[in-house]
Amino acid sequence: MSAGAIRIEDVVKVYDPGGASILAVDHCTLDIAAGEICMIVGPSGCGKTTLLNAIAGFHSITSGAIYLDGEMLCGPGKPQAAPGPDRVVVFQNGALFPWKTILENVAFGPIMQGRLSRKDAEDKARHMMADAGLSGTEANYPGELSSGVRRRVEIVRALMNDPKVLLLDEPYRALDSLTKSVMHEALLEIYYKNRVTIFFITHDLEEALFLGQRVAIMTTRPCRPKKILDVDIPHPRNYSILTAPRFRELMEETVDAVHEEALKAFAAGEKEGA
Amino acid sequence: MTRALSRSILRGTIAMIVFLLLWELGSRSKAWLGFPLPWISAIPAPSSVIVVWGALLHDSGYWQSCYLSVLRVMAGFFAAMIVGIPFGLALAINRTAYGVLFPTFEVLRPIPPLAWVPLSIIFWPTQELSITFVTFLGAFFTMVLNVIGGAKSIDVRYFQAARSMGSSSFDIFRRIILPGVLPSIAVGAAVGMGITWNVVVAAEMISGGASQATGAGGGLGFFIWNSYVGGSYPQIVVGMISIGIAGYLSSELLRALGDRVTPWLRRR
Numbered sequence: 368m369s370a371g372a373i374r375i376e377d378v379v380k381v382y383d384p385g386g387a388s389i390l391a392v393d394h395c396t397l398d399i400a401a402g403e404i405c406m407i408v409g410p411s412g413c414g415k416t417t418l419l420n421a422i423a424g425f426h427s428i429t430s431g432a433i434y435l436d437g438e439m440l441c442g443p444g445k446p447q448a449a450p451g452p453d454r455v456v457v458f459q460n461g462a463l464f465p466w467k468t469i470l471e472n473v474a475f476g477p478i479m480q481g482r483l484s485r486k487d488a489e490d491k492a493r494h495m496m497a498d499a500g501l502s503g504t505e506a507n508y509p510g511e512l513s514s515g516v517r518r519r520v521e522i523v524r525a526l527m528n529d530p531k532v533l534l535l536d537e538p539y540r541a542l543d544s545l546t547k548s549v550m551h552e553a554l555l556e557i558y559y560k561n562r563v564t565i566f567f568i569t570h571d572l573e574e575a576l577f578l579g580q581r582v583a584i585m586t587t588r589p590c591r592p593k594k595i596l597d598v599d600i601p602h603p604r605n606y607s608i609l610t611a612p613r614f615r616e617l618m619e620e621t622v623d624a625v626h627e628e629a630l631k632a633f634a635a636g637e638k639e640g641a
Numbered sequence: 642m643t644r645a646l647s648r649s650i651l652r653g654t655i656a657m658i659v660f661l662l663l664w665e666l667g668s669r670s671k672a673w674l675g676f677p678l679p680w681i682s683a684i685p686a687p688s689s690v691i692v693v694w695g696a697l698l699h700d701s702g703y704w705q706s707c708y709l710s711v712l713r714v715m716a717g718f719f720a721a722m723i724v725g726i727p728f729g730l731a732l733a734i735n736r737t738a739y740g741v742l743f744p745t746f747e748v749l750r751p752i753p754p755l756a757w758v759p760l761s762i763i764f765w766p767t768q769e770l771s772i773t774f775v776t777f778l779g780a781f782f783t784m785v786l787n788v789i790g791g792a793k794s795i796d797v798r799y800f801q802a803a804r805s806m807g808s809s810s811f812d813i814f815r816r817i818i819l820p821g822v823l824p825s826i827a828v829g830a831a832v833g834m835g836i837t838w839n840v841v842v843a844a845e846m847i848s849g850g851a852s853q854a855t856g857a858g859g860g861l862g863f864f865i866w867n868s869y870v871g872g873s874y875p876q877i878v879v880g881m882i883s884i885g886i887a888g889y890l891s892s893e894l895l896r897a898l899g900d901r902v903t904p905w906l907r908r909r
Contacts, residue, residue: 423801423805424804424805425801425804450801450804450805451805451807452805452806452807454805455805455806456801456802456805458798458801458802460798462796462798462799462801462802464799464802464803464816464817464820465905466820466821466823466903466905467820467905475803475806475816476806476807479803479806479807479808479809479812480806480807508904508905509905510905510906524806528806528807
């Protein structure tokens with residue numbers, strides 16, 4: 368699989384709410400290989416979501432450029448990327464449409480893009496849902512399902528668009544740790560079947576090391592890579608690696624860097640509150 | 642489930658019977674206490690109301706009054722829906738429209754519909770139209786506010802998700818905004834219907850009924866006022882309860898309709 372390489376090149380983002388300019392992302396450069404799971408780790412509010420929004424095309428950037436497979440998404444002369452089905456986002460608290468059934472939600476993308484008829488899209492949706500162990504929920508509304516199931520549905524909905532990149536914004540944040548571990552294995556299982564590039568934002572280091580081939584630890588606002596780590600534990604992985612010595616070593620290597628940023632973020636939060 | 646339901650129906654029925662019983666005793670307090678209880682003894686007893694009501698059921702004038710009020714409520718209500726929903730959507734979607742129209746809307750909104758009655762009588766060629774117009778106003782403002790509020794409270798992530806999955810602006814309007822405001826429309830309709838009944842009765846009292854010559858046929862508001870003027874007190878209560886029942890039925894109807902169009906909320 369060759370498609371789905373992202374290059375973030377010297378990106379700066381300044382927010383300007385009412386004249387007070389806030390530097391959210393500061394000269395951030397990051398290369399993500401096609402088909403790679405790249406985990407972005409940083410404390411809450413550090414600016415990682417800003418980066419994701421820029422890739423998705425929800426927000427503009429101030430300077431720098433972002434490329435997808437060599438094509439510029441946004442950059443000089445084009446501050447905001449156009450949102451598109453090649454880069455689909457899975458949101459923090461989920462964004463399944465509550466007024467559509469699960470099947471309608473999953474079939475939504477291809478119908479919107481005019482790629483498939485309703486019938487074909489729904490057939491494909493049933494197929495992919497069966498693959499992900501979600502059969503039987505087709506006729507439900509999202510509100511009737513547990514948040515873990517909803518999150519899996521949402522990933523399937525994203526994959527229905529045949530994206531090159533999956534942008535995940537702390538998708539498992541609201542889940543309890545047991546559900547989370549199930550979700551991680553389910554995500555990897557989906558990933559092994561559809562090798563898309565995964566840009567995964569989290570503040571959970573263990574999650575990052577478990578899933579990622581590479582982990583980028585970001586500085587707190589302004590956001591920029593502080594440390595980029597290759598997780599040299601081969602895929603496919605399962606939960607037994609959590610206790611493997613190499614996993615513990617990587618954890619030890621990174622935990623200080625993350626903790627340092629968390630402290631900074633905490634102090635900054637206190638200052639803002641004062 | 643059904644047990645809880647039958648239990649709550651039983652409770653409601655018992656409460657209603659107790660209420661009627663206390664009322665009956667209160668209104669007849671002079672007969673059994675020797676002196677009238679204050680306030681309550683001036684109100685016609687339920688038994689006398691029922692007798693008068695029974696007689697009225699054969700009176701075409703009573704039915705004519707009910708019919709006229711229902712007609713005005715329906716006309717005003719549906720006009721408010723037909724005008725209010727698109728108007729609210731336009732204000733919610735279009736920033737320019739919002740900037741131009743919303744301030745005027747907000748100045749007109751606090752004016753009670755009844756304050757419009759005189760102007761409405763001057764402006765509209767027939768009395769029927771002026772009553773319907775005032776009724777319309779009652780539901781219109783509520784409807785518009787609900788639609789705007791509903792549209793604005795749609796989570797931005799739904800728009801972002803729809804956009805990144807390739808939806809056009811029209812798709813977003815049809816598949817995100819419209820279903821997204823439906824629950825608010827249902828609420829607005831239920832509230833608006835209640836206001837409509839309030840307004841229609843008052844407007845009928847003020848404007849004095851459609852055919853002054855016969856003294857009948859002016860709607861339930863006029864029916865109540867006319868009963869008061871004519872000194873038929875049980876008939877006042879009949880008019881009031883008729884409005885209560887009509888209001889209850891229309892609210893239930895709207896609730897059922899609202900549940901139907903928002904199945905994702907009902908099943909939860």
